Structure formats: structure tokens, C-alpha cells
Amino acid sequence: MPVSALQTPADTLEGVLASIRALTLPDKAVIEGMEVLSASGRTFDNFSSRDGKLINKIAACDRADVDAAVHSARQAFEDGRWRALAPKVRKKILHRLADLMTGHAENLSLLESLDTGKPISDARNVDIPLAINSTRYYAEALDKVYGEVAPSPEDRLSYVVHEPLGVIGAIVPWNFPLHMAMWKVAPALAMGNSVVLKPAENSSMTALYTAQLALEAGVPAGVWNVIPGLGGEAGDALSRHMDVDMITFTGSGPIGRQLMRASADSNLKRVSLELGGKSPQIVFADSDDLDGAAANAAWGVFYNQGQVCTAASRLLVEETIKDAFVAKVIAVAKTIRVGDPFDPKTQFGAMISERQMNTALDYIEKGQAEGGKLLLGGERVRSESGGYYVAPSLLDIAQDNILAQEEVFGPVLSVLTFNDEQDAYRIANNTIYGLASGVWTSNIGKAMRAAKALKAGLVWVNGWDACDITSPFGGVKQSGFGRDRSLHALYKYADLKAVSISFKA
Ligand SMILES: NC(=O)C1=CN([C@@H]2O[C@H](COP(=O)(O)OP(=O)(O)OC[C@H]3O[C@@H](n4cnc5c(N)ncnc54)[C@H](O)[C@@H]3O)[C@@H](O)[C@H]2O)C=CC1
Numbered sequence: 049m050p051v052s053a054l055q056t057p058a059d060t061l062e063g064v065l066a067s068i069r070a071l072t073l074p075d076k077a078v079i080e081g082m083e084v085l086s087a088s089g090r091t092f093d094n095f096s097s098r099d100g101k102l103i104n105k106i107a108a109c110d111r112a113d114v115d116a117a118v119h120s121a122r123q124a125f126e127d128g129r130w131r132a133l134a135p136k137v138r139k140k141i142l143h144r145l146a147d148l149m150t151g152h153a154e155n156l157s158l159l160e161s162l163d164t165g166k167p168i169s170d171a172r173n174v175d176i177p178l179a180i181n182s183t184r185y186y187a188e189a190l191d192k193v194y195g196e197v198a199p200s201p202e203d204r205l206s207y208v209v210h211e212p213l214g215v216i217g218a219i220v221p222w223n224f225p226l227h228m229a230m231w232k233v234a235p236a237l238a239m240g241n242s243v244v245l246k247p248a249e250n251s252s253m254t255a256l257y258t259a260q261l262a263l264e265a266g267v268p269a270g271v272w273n274v275i276p277g278l279g280g281e282a283g284d285a286l287s288r289h290m291d292v293d294m295i296t297f298t299g300s301g302p303i304g305r306q307l308m309r310a311s312a313d314s315n316l317k318r319v320s321l322e323l324g325g326k327s328p329q330i331v332f333a334d335s336d337d338l339d340g341a342a343a344n345a346a347w348g349v350f351y352n353q354g355q356v357c358t359a360a361s362r363l364l365v366e367e368t369i370k371d372a373f374v375a376k377v378i379a380v381a382k383t384i385r386v387g388d389p390f391d392p393k394t395q396f397g398a399m400i401s402e403r404q405m406n407t408a409l410d411y412i413e414k415g416q417a418e419g420g421k422l423l424l425g426g427e428r429v430r431s432e433s434g435g436y437y438v439a440p441s442l443l444d445i446a447q448d449n450i451l452a453q454e455e456v457f458g459p460v461l462s463v464l465t466f467n468d469e470q471d472a473y474r475i476a477n478n479t480i481y482g483l484a485s486g487v488w489t490s491n492i493g494k495a496m497r498a499a500k501a502l503k504a505g506l507v508w509v510n511g512w513d514a515c516d517i518t519s520p521f522g523g524v525k526q527s528g529f530g531r532d533r534s535l536h537a538l539y540k541y542a543d544l545k546a547v548s549i550s551f552k553a
């Protein structure tokens with residue numbers, strides 16, 4: 049059980065390594081308020097992305113553990129130990145959780161960087177603060193959930209209330225482990241549900257740690273269970289469970305499809321899917337901030353080593369400024385400090401796994417084989433460390449190149465050109481995905497037309513990743529459906545009940 053409170057973050061590589069050595073690494077499931085081994089006693093190996101070495105062995109939950117966790121969550125839901133608390137009490141407890149996460153932010157950052165290979169500075173400045181922010185946002189929102197009074201005859205009162213769904217199964221990925229978890233867990237809990245969370249097998253530790261903090265904050269046992277394990281075992285069993293009311297998921301398209309099949313084959317549980325993307329960033333020649341556009345073109349895809357569902361992986365630049373603009377992007381990319389994730393100065397760390405690294409390298413090779421011209425990077429770096437590092441890479445491609453269509457989920461930026469507005473929107477929309485999109489222009493009319501023309505759940509004009517928790521996040525087409533963030537995500541975890549009462553004398 050974690051015990052440390054506010055710590056001063058180490059500001060050297062040696063200091064971070066010493067802090068990590070001092071940590072107790074979470075490795076057990078959290079079910080009914082207890083840290084438990086898997087029922088079978090099996091574990092899975094958790095490897096470091098930074099150097100490929102074994103970090104620890106974590107409980108490998110399977111069907112039996114999922115049954116226990118869902119049973120615990122159901123009991124907690126039905127007896128009302130959480131749902132029936134006054135909203136102001138639940139709010140206070142979730143704020144207390146956010147306070148504890150803040151107190152433990154350095155440990156959470158260390159665990160996140162250790163598990164994923166992301167730079168410690170990103171974990172400290174982005175992942176963990178955003179996870180805390182989500183917790184606070186939904187703590188604050190939960191006592192503002194009002195129902196409606198519906199038009200009725202005079203001797204009748206008809207009203208509509210939002211009721212929690214019951215047991216929510218949350219399945220999250222490894223690219224922003226705690227951040228993605230709290231996008232789902234915080235609104236689901238705020239609405240009064242119980243949650244069974246399955247973290248990705250590469251990145252279970254911050255969720256396990258935070259579930260312990262939730263107990264300390266006063267979230268009753270059983271209300272938030274965490275079952276680490278393999279996707280095909282724990283994740284599959286959760287998705288097929290007859291007593292889970294909803295699966296909320298972020299991850300790959302193939303698993304998203306599988307979750308829908310599992311729902312259809314079991315109890316028709318709701319499914320909310322946040323899947324991948326091939327997001328375009330369009331740069332018009334009339335932009336008066338081409339330096340800003342270049343910085344966003346680079347960081348829009350290289351942040352988190354490109355492992356972001358909204359990665360701006362297609363740069364669409366107006367033909368007339370192509371060469372000058374691409375030179376600017378390359379200049380920015382060359383300043384990115386690739387290095388040891390535990391060095392606080394590092395801006396770009398390791399990819400999650402050997403598999404993910406090889407996927408990125410394969411795509412770079414295929415892109416070139418299909419005529420793409422490599423402009424930067426394209427190779428594995430820091431290989432002597434044993435970790436999984438790919439250089440920020442840029443390719444000039446044609447529209448029929450595989451890199452114009454398929455998600456790489458790695459640090460690979462593909463450059464395409466367009467001639468006019470309609471050409472830009474046509475190319476931008478020419479994928480199966482529709483998650484994020486961006487436009488750089490100084491023409492307000494063009495910005496408005498682009499916002500309308502782009503088929504995406506998110507459109508950012510003159511800035512990439514420009515929204516926060518207050519805006520809904522999610523996609524159209526094969527990027528999925530359902531939204532995280534904002535009040536829309538809160539209501540996603542509720543059902544509507546319409547009541548009509550006669551008071552005729
Ligand atoms: N939209 C996003 O943010 C993400 C997209 N991806 C995409 O997916 C590709 C493969 O990455 P993976 O880690 O393999 O993604 P994935 O979709 O397999 O994993 C995401 C989560 O689903 C779970 N899962 C896996 N198989 C499952 C099953 N049969 N039933 C239920 N849950 C299951 C995993 O354990 C993990 O918790 C990446 O290269 C990337 O293109 C991956 C992670 C996040």
C-alpha cells in the first residue's frame with residue numbers, strides 16, 4: 049500500500065532512478081477493497097520499455113477474478129453503499145481522492161514513466177495532472193445532475209431522472225494509462241455506478257495504486273475494482289460478462305469490433321468505443337503563424353512517441369509553401385531531445401514495446417517501398433540501452449501510400465500536398481477514420497468552412513489538441529462512437545427513467 053505524501057521531484061537522472069528503486073511496485077488486483085493475487089495464482093511479466101528488462105510480475109486475472117470483481121461491484125451497486133450516498137458526500141470523497149492523487153503525484157509519475165517509457169517530465173506535467181483534473185471535474189459536476197419535468201395533464205406530474213447504469217467495465221490502453229482510466233472511472237463513479245477497470249497489460253501500476261488511494265479517500269470497497277491481466281483473458285471475460293451493464297473502451301479497432309460482438313453474444317451491454325485515427329493537420333499558405341503551425345505539425349505527431357489516438361500523422365500542406373514549411377517542421381523535429389525517459393530533460397522517450405517499435409519501423413519501410421521519400425529519421429535509436437526507441441521520422445508521400453491510410457501509432461509524420469480548399473478537405477476526409485483534425489489559416493471564412501467540411505469528432509483551428517476536459521472527445525466513422533470528457537461523458541454512464549404520477553383526488 050502506498051504511504052508517501054507530497055515529495056520533491058528529483059531533477060536528475062540519478063535522482064529519478066533512486067526514487068524508482070525506493071518504490072513499492074503494485075502487483076496485485078484490487079477486489080472488494082483488498083489487494084489480492086489472481087485466483088489461479090498466475091502472474092504475467094511486466095517489462096520495461098526503457099531497457100526491455102523485467103520490472104515485476106503482476107497478478108494475471110482471468111474469468112474467475114472477473115467474476116469476483118463483477119460480483120463485488122454488483123453487490124456494492126445494489127446495496128447502495130456508494131450510489132445512495134448524498135451527492136455532496138460523494139463529491140467530497142472524489143475531491144479527497146484528487147487530493148490524495150496530488151499528494152502522491154510524484155510516485156504516480158514515476159510508475160507511469162517506468163511502465164510506459166514516456167518521459168518523466170510528461171508524466172509529471174501532463175498525464176498525472178490530467179488524471180487529477182478529470183477526477184476533480186467530475187467530483188464538481190456530480191451534484192449538478194438535474195432531471196426534467198415533462199409536460200403533463202394538470203392532475204399528473206411527469207418527470208425524468210438520470211439513473212446510474214450499474215456495473216461499468218472499463219478497458220483502457222497503455223499510451224496514457226491513468227489519464228485514460230480517469231476519463232472513464234471518474235464520470236462513471238460520479239454518476240453513482242460501480243466500476244471494474246482492466247488496465248492494459250503493459251501499464252497496470254498507476255491504476256492499481258490509485259484504486260488504493262480511492263479506498264483511503266472513502267470510496268467504499270467494491271465500488272472500484274481493478275483487474276490486471278491479459279486482454280484475451282481478463283478483458284475478454286469482462287466484455288462477455290452477463291452482469292456488466294456497459295463496456296467503455298479506448299484502444300484498437302479490431303478489439304473495438306470484438307467488444308461489440310461480445311456484447312451482442314452476451315447481454316447487449318452498452319459499448320462506447322474510442323478507437324484510432326489518421327488525423328490530418330491542414331496548413332494553408334495564408335496562415336500568419338507558420339512557425340506555430342510547424343511546431344504543432346511536429347509535436348502533434350511526435351508527442352508521446354507518436355502513440356496518441358489523435359496523433360497528427362498526416363500533414364497536408366498547400367503546394368506553394370511545401371518546401372519552406374517542411375524545412376521548418378524538420379528544424380523543429382531536430383530540436384526534440386530523444387533520450388532516457390528518466391532523465392528530466394528528455395522530451396521523447398521509448399515506445400511501449402518491441403512489437404510497437406517494430407510496427408513503426410515496418411510502416412516506415414513499407415511507406416518507402418511504396419514510393420515515399422524519407423526526409424528525417426526512419427531508424428531505431430538508443431538500441432544499446434535495450435529499450436524501444438524510434439527516431440522522429442518524416443516521409444513525403446503520395447495519396448495512395450499506405451502511410452496515408454493506416455494508423456502507425458508511432459513517431460511517423462507523412463507529408464501530403466493540396467492545391468485548393470476543396471482538395472484539402474477531400475484528402476483530409478479520405479480515410480476510414482474521423483477522430484481529430486486541424487487547420488492553420490488566417491482566413492476566418494476558410495476556418496469556418498473547414499470546421500464544417502472535416503469529418504471528425506474534433507476540429508482544432510490554429511492549434512493542435514486545443515481542447516480540454518470541458519469539451520467532448522471522440523470520433524466519427526471507424527474512430528468509434530461515444531464521448532469521453534465533458535458533461536456528455538457523465539451522462540453516458542446514466543440511463544433515463546421517465547416517471548408519471550397521477551394525483552387525481
Ligand atoms: N485509440 C488508442 O488510443 C489506442 C490505439 N491502439 C492501437 O492498437 C494497436 C495495438 O495496440 P494494443 O495494445 O494491442 O491495443 P488493444 O486494443 O489490443 O489494447 C487496448 C486494451 O484492450 C485490451 N484487450 C486486448 N484484447 C482484448 C480482448 N480480446 N477483449 C477485451 N479487451 C482486450 C488490452 O488488454 C488493453 O487493455 C496500436 O498499434 C494502435 O494502433 C492501441 C492503444 C491505444
Ligand SMILES: O=C(O)/C=C/C=C(\O)C(=O)O
Nearest residue numbers: 223224298355356357358
Ligand atoms: O487529449 C488528450 O489528453 C489525450 C488523448 C489521448 C487519447 O485518447 C488516446 O491516445 O487514446
